[in-house]
Amino acid sequence: MKSEKISELTTNRLSVYLRCLNDLAAAGEKTVSSDKLAKRFHLNSAQIRKDLANFGEFGVRGVGYTIETLCDHLTKILGLNKEHRVCIIGAGRLGTALADYHGFKKANFTVAALFDSDTKKIGKKVGGVVIFDIKNFASAVKRDKIEVAVIAVPAEFAQAVLERIVKAGIKAVMNFAPIPLKASCDVKLKTIDLTTSLESLSYFLAKPLGENNLGVKPKVKGRRK
Amino acid sequence: MKSEKISELTTNRLSVYLRCLNDLAAAGEKTVSSDKLAKRFHLNSAQIRKDLANFGEFGVRGVGYTIETLCDHLTKILGLNKEHRVCIIGAGRLGTALADYHGFKKANFTVAALFDSDTKKIGKKVGGVVIFDIKNFASAVKRDKIEVAVIAVPAEFAQAVLERIVKAGIKAVMNFAPIPLKASCDVKLKTIDLTTSLESLSYFLAKPLGENNLGVKPKVKGRRK
Numbered sequence A, B: 001m002k003s004e005k006i007s008e009l010t011t012n013r014l015s016v017y018l019r020c021l022n023d024l025a026a027a028g029e030k031t032v033s034s035d036k037l038a039k040r041f042h043l044n045s046a047q048i049r050k051d052l053a054n055f056g057e058f059g060v061r062g063v064g065y066t067i068e069t070l071c072d073h074l075t076k077i078l079g080l081n082k083e084h085r086v087c088i089i090g091a092g093r094l095g096t097a098l099a100d101y102h103g104f105k106k107a108n109f110t111v112a113a114l115f116d117s118d119t120k121k122i123g124k125k126v127g128g129v130v131i132f133d134i135k136n137f138a139s140a141v142k143r144d145k146i147e148v149a150v151i152a153v154p155a156e157f158a159q160a161v162l163e164r165i166v167k168a169g170i171k172a173v174m175n176f177a178p179i180p181l182k183a184s185c186d187v188k189l190k191t192i193d194l195t196t197s198l199e200s201l202s203y204f205l206a207k208p209l210g211e212n213n214l215g216v217k218p219k220v221k222g223r224r225k
Helices: A008-026 A034-041 A045-053 A067-077 A093-099 A102-106 A134-143 A155-167 A194-206 B008-026 B034-041 B045-053 B067-077 B093-099 B102-106 B134-143 B155-167 B194-206
Strands: A064-066 A084-089 A109-116 A129-133 A148-151 A172-175 A188-191 B064-066 B084-089 B109-116 B129-133 B148-151 B172-175 B188-191
Touching: A008 A034, A008 A045, A008 A067, A008 B194, A034 A045, A034 A064, A064 A067, A067 B194, A084 A093, A084 A134, A084 B194, A093 A109, A093 B093, A102 A109, A102 B194, A109 A134, A129 A134, A134 A155, A148 A155, A155 A172, A172 B194, A188 B194, A194 B008, A194 B084, A194 B102, A194 B172, A194 B188, B008 B034, B008 B045, B008 B067, B034 B045, B034 B064, B064 B067, B084 B093, B084 B134, B093 B109, B102 B109, B109 B134, B129 B134, B134 B155, B148 B155, B155 B172
Parallel strands: A084 A109, A084 A148, A109 A129, A148 A172, A172 A188, B084 B109, B084 B148, B109 B129, B148 B172, B172 B188
Antiparallel strands: none
16 A cells, blocks of 8 residues: 555545445446446546555456445545544534534544533534534543544634644544644644635636636636626 | 636635735735735645746735735636626525525625425515525526526435536536536535535544644644544
């Protein structure tokens, strides 16, 4: 396994392949070729073969991949065979929406705790998850064996919250605050910046007629206001 | 202006620069050099100069950038000087959290409507935004001059919803359903896939001790369970 050289773009694609394979398995399919998989889910078949080749020989010439076996391998490669316990900091609308987000369960992530500093919220439950006082963060993380933290606080508090998270020994962080955060390089920090995505849509809408996001004329003609 | 050759990674960085410059302006700063900007916000100064050079000469040697002027330019480049009207399809927890999301307002996006098929929800308001019947989607889009659609429905409905959106003439779409969607290339589709981000964190947690996300030994030593 050459896992030392695997980029995040590759693991992102492995995630997508796994989701597609799970869909096929749910539909009763047993095997699939990279070409079929690519065609069905709008992927790139050469890329699929290249990505999977990083981890071993999974395909059989003329048959393709055995879906169940490949699902098992991808699940293990992505560490999804093990439960990860998550906490969410910030019990506002976004934090509470995330506490209930189905995607966590699908990825074998269990939301074990919410944290907030608002005394009116502390002690309440959202979708079965208790909101704890952020003051007791470090001890709660230890008690609940939390490995992943999700930052869902306003931008101005995000860096201080990140420092608290890292101090508590958590190494994997997902940040929803629209601000660049700084973490030491042994901490995996994923920022989900909706503002940036919105502004990229705005840039697209602001551009002159006939250019798409790649700056080339669209192949399919369409109106643009 | 060479805007035809600007990649999405560049516009993403322009968004970040704008946010950082706004922070500095709010703190009363008037000018900033690319080096200072980079140091303060954990960015790359050569990248800042290169990105901005795509759009003209904004800096003065020995002085740096005039923050107000550069903010104005970036705002125009990103199309943020114009209001964009947004609708959200799916009035579940995520959709309603998004209806209230402060980042929309910051990017000059106004959430004009929510849509759902659940008759219990239709007619209700979330943060001042009315939930409309998805059946009346096309006419509501026209009436409310909606340019951007946000997909916040379960994965299995997402492709059908996208097709409805495109049919209604909308060209900019933000998708939160964890599934690859297919759109014609004159439609700008941004997928915010939380599951993929989670699985990339899971991959990080599953890896042997001492490797970080780039597959190299961390410079800052840390514990990992």
